Amino acid sequence: MIEPPADFDRLVHVASLNSMLFRIGLGAAAERTADFELNFLEILGRPWLGGGALSPFSSGFLRAVDDVAQDLLDRSEGAIRAMAGLLADTMGPREPPWWACFSQEIESILAAKDTAGLCSALGLGHRKDGEWLLVWRYPVAAAGPLYRPTVLEANDSPYHHPSPPQYPLGITMPLDAGQPACREVLHRPLRGVAAVQGCTGELVRLENFAARGDRRRLALLRLGHRERLRREFPTSGLNPWMERHPEPEL
Numbered sequence: 001m002i003e004p005p006a007d008f009d010r011l012v013h014v015a016s017l018n019s020m021l022f023r024i025g026l027g028a029a030a031e032r033t034a035d036f037e038l039n040f041l042e043i044l045g046r047p048w049l050g051g052g053a054l055s056p057f058s059s060g061f062l063r064a065v066d067d068v069a070q071d072l073l074d075r076s077e078g079a080i081r082a083m084a085g086l087l088a089d090t091m092g093p094r095e096p097p098w099w100a101c102f103s104q105e106i107e108s109i110l111a112a113k114d115t116a117g118l119c120s121a122l123g124l125g126h127r128k129d130g131e132w133l134l135v136w137r138y139p140v141a142a143a144g145p146l147y148r149p150t151v152l153e154a155n156d157s158p159y160h161h162p163s164p165p166q167y168p169l170g171i172t173m174p175l176d177a178g179q180p181a182c183r184e185v186l187h188r189p190l191r192g193v194a195a196v197q198g199c200t201g202e203l204v205r206l207e208n209f210a211a212r213g214d215r216r217r218l219a220l221l222r223l224g225h226r227e228r229l230r231r232e233f234p235t236s237g238l239n240p241w242m243e244r245h246p247e248p249e250l
Contacts (some may be wrong), residue, residue, distance in 0.1 A: 003209060009140045011100040011185070012110070017132040017203065018065050020087045022056040025049060036090050043082050044071050051115050062130060069132045069203055077201025084134050085196035088189060098152060099187050101172060101182040103137055110135070113202070116209040121182055122176040125159035125218075131206045136190065136196035143187040153186055158218055162245070166235040173225045181228060223246050 024036075033154075037048045049064050072080050091143050101122055103110065109117045118135075140146070149170035154160035161173040170184040190198050226242060 008014060010103040010137055011140060011143055011187075012103045012106065013098045013100045013136040013138075013190075014122060014124065015134050015136075016127060017087075017134055018056055018062070019131075020091065020134075021049065021065055021068065022061065024087065024090050031092075036086065040083075041085050043079055043086065044068065044075075057128065061084050063166065065132060065191070069205070070116070072203055080134070080201050081196050081199040084136070084199035087134075088195035089191055091189065095189050097147070097186040098136075098143075099153075099186060100143065100185055101148065101184045105180065105182045110137075113204055115206045117176075117179070119206060120207055121158045121172065121179050121183070123172045123175060125175055126157065127206055127209065129206055129209050133204050134249050135200045135202055135204070135207055136195070136198040137200050138189060138194065140191065142190065142194050142198060143185075145187065147186040149184060149186050158222075161229075164235045164238050165230060166237055166242055167233055171229065171233060173221065175221065177221065177224050181225070181232065219247070 040048050049068070055061065072083055099122075106118065106121055109121055115133055118133075119125075148163070148168065149160070151160065151162055159173060159175070161171070163169065163171040170186075172182045172184050174181060189195075226247065229242075230238065
């Protein structure tokens with residue numbers, strides 16, 4: 001656990017509506033209760049999606065999620081917040097911690113609703129064009145204890161670069177070398193009222209994000225990020241730490 005930042009600081013968490021609906025529809029079927037289906041019906045005015053797809057990127061599933069997203073956009077920000085809270089509550093105890101950055105570091109991206117820039121700044125290279133994104137923005141106090149991300153939580157993702165051990169927070173590896181790195185933390189997922197109120201009420205489609213992570217470009221980004229750490233986040237023992245964990249040669 002890290003020392004909490006100021007209570008007035010705000011965090012931002014981004015999640016895929018597609019991934020949440022797919023997980024609830026298939027992987028978390030035991031947690032999809034009758035109450036969930038009734039609440040889904042109340043929010044959208046139509047029943048739950050029904051049978052699951054074999055893949056989160058199958059044409060049938062993508063069309064179904066597009067329909068849900070359009071229904072939510074046709075209703076109101078309140079409907080989007082209600083759905084975000086319902087999905088967060090239904091994900092259950094197996095949901096991993098939320099990754100979050102500090103909103104002041106991505107204000108211009110949030111204001112422009114630049115979904116590709118948002119995913120790039122946060123290093124979300126696993127997201128795909130066409131996914132619908134939900135955004136939460138909430139005070140540090142709502143998140144509870146904050147933790148410093150490690151490679152364990154990143155699950156060996158090539159889009160995560162460890163931050164120097166002496167630095168108290170995580171540091172994102174942007175997928176565009178021209179973007180600044182952001183500080184990042186982990187915390188338990190928001191639930192209940194906090195999950196509803198913390199949602200911005202926006203539902204945005206990810207576009208122009210394809211082909212961001214071919215292997216050579218990703219290797220170059222990782223090498224460039226190491227130099228960024230030296231320039232922008234100098235700490236004692238940084239160079240010896242990097243020498244002990246060199247990047248593979250291109």
